[in-house]
Every structure is written in structure tokens, then in C-alpha cells.
Amino acid sequence: MTTDKPIEPDVYPAHPTKAKAFLKGTIAMMPLTIAVVPWGILAGSFAIEVGLTPIESQAMSAIIFAGAAQLVALGMVKAGIGLWSILITTLLITSRHLLYAMAMRSQISPLPLKWRLTLGFLLTDELFAIANQGKLHKFDPWYALGGGLSFYIGWNIATLLGIVAGNAIENLGELGLDFAIAATFIALVVPTVKKPSILVCVLVSLSLAVVCAAFEIQAGLLIAAIAGMTAGVLYAKITKEDERKILNPLANSQTETDAHSERKADATTQPEGKI
């Protein structure tokens, strides 16, 4: 991509060199790039199983670059469902990126078009997790590019492995490669639970997503996510979570400790406590 693209040197003074920031982003993303390998293998092998050619299977990862949408779409192709339904479902699954883009807007929209297009294309759940560090950290596009591009390459290599394996190994689907999705997202979500309102948000989203999945409600992901976000905001408002923080800086760390222990308590009682 545009790693050698010239850019005003005085605009992003946070890092001494672009290469350093790029490398830093690559390293920050590394755990997620490794974790996405089983998932990529699943995407490649499943595409072959559904009946796509190796080129088409690779093109899904190279051009669409959206794991959840790819896997769901492949499942629908396998079930013989038509293109329009696949596209509407894709729209539902991918709509979360609208939220990510909105959250990143203040940081990315002032950049030149090439940067916007590139980072827009690379804006995955994982890139959002490492690049959207809030206002405390200065946003560096080279850092984001390093994270996003290395993740893109990792995803495509893993897909290729899956295509090769899918041609060679029977019943790859029964290995449970989809657990990789769960493990990755749990590792991403747990550290974000820094205050009680986020815990509320996660629990509401989790419960509704499970209920919707059990009842095969197609829009479950959207319903659960929006309800979870709303619940988090309302909880923060009712308990005046943020005001406490402003009034007393010490309360901030106290709140974090609370969320931490609550989450832990929750984890140990997860099977019973959820539904």
C-alpha cells in the first residue's frame, strides 16, 4: 500500500519516524494477527467446502476483508439462499463499522483522501481495538497502518492455508475453529470493562445475543449491540458514574477496581448467572 507516501513531517510529531510508528502498530497488533490465523483457516477451508474455487475463496478475504460477514455469507451460499438476502445480512453484520468509523472520525477525517481510503478499508474490529485509544493518546496514522496492514496480510495468509488444507483434509469444520473468534473477542472485550456501566453493556448485549441466536432472529447482532450500548449509557446516567470521576479523581481508580472484581465474580458464575 502507501508506506512510502510522502506526508508533511511536522503534522505528526508524536513519533520520530514513520517506520517506527508503523512497526509499533504491527507489534501492537501481533497478538490479534496470530489469533486470527485459525479463523482465517476456517474462512478459507469453508469457502472450498461450499464450492468456491481457490481464487474466489482467496478473493473473499482479499477484497471483502470481513471475517464474520464472510463466514455468514458462505453459510448462506451453502444453504442455497439468494444474493439479496446475503447482502442484507452483510449490511446488518457490517453496520458496526459505521459505529467504529464514527468513533474514529475526529482522528481520521482530517487526513488526506489516500489515508482515509486506506484506513477505511483496513478498519476492522481488531484495528479499532488497538487504534482507538481515546483522547489521552495521540492518533498516529502510521501506527494504524502498521496494525491494519499486518493484520490484512496475516488474514490472507491464513485464508490461503485454509484453502490448501480445505483441499487436503476432510471435516475441517468439526475442529471447532470458530472458537478462535470467541477467544479473540473475549481477549478484546475484557480489558475494556473498566467501569460498571461497561459491564452492564456487555451483560445486556451477551444475554440478548444468545436469546436472539436461540430463536434464530437474523437481526440479533444489531438488537443485542444497540440494546447493550443503550443500557450502558443509561446505567452511567442513573448512577452518575462520570460525575463521580470528575468530582474525585480517586473515585476513578475505585470504580475500576469495582468493575474488575465484579467481572471476575461474573466469570466464575457464568454458566448459571447469565440467562
Add this chain to the structure above:
Amino acid sequence: MIWLMIFSMAAIVFISRHLLLEPKLPLRLSKGTQTFLSYSAPAVLTAIFAPIVFVQEGTLDLSLENSYLICAVVATVLALVTRNTLLTTVLSMGLFFVIH
């Protein structure tokens, strides 16, 4: 048909990622909207992984037979204790492939 699907899906995904990064779109984010969005990542990611963990073959499975659930609990504890993304994913996935 497959190529048409690939390119139209790619268009939908790219537009959803890029649209709100466009400065020409006259969109201002209020404080309330920004607060709302700060909850998007945990909510959306949870809504994606929860059914994988809790729902097996179309029904809720809270039994100890559900290796997805056991390993998800292990992953949650690992994430809390270690705060290390790589360790959490690798160890919980390792356990999963052993017991699944």
C-alpha cells in the same frame, strides 16, 4: 454469481467503514453520541462471540459438555488475571483443541 456476491459484499463493507470518515459528510458528533459510541466495541464484539459460546446446534447449552463455554470462561479469567491478549487467546484455544 460468486464474483457478484464478492464485489457487492465488498462494496457494502467498505462503504460502512469509510462513509463516516468522509469530512464532506456534514456530521457533527454531540457529546451524547460520543458517549454512546464509547460502548460500541464491547457491545458489538460481545454480540458476535456470545452465540458461538452459548448456543450449540440452535439451542442454549449451559452444560459442562459445552467445551466452547468452558474455554470461554477460562479465557475470561485469563484475560482478567494476565491482561495479556496473546496469552489469553493462545492458552484458551490450546485448551479448546485438547478438550473439544
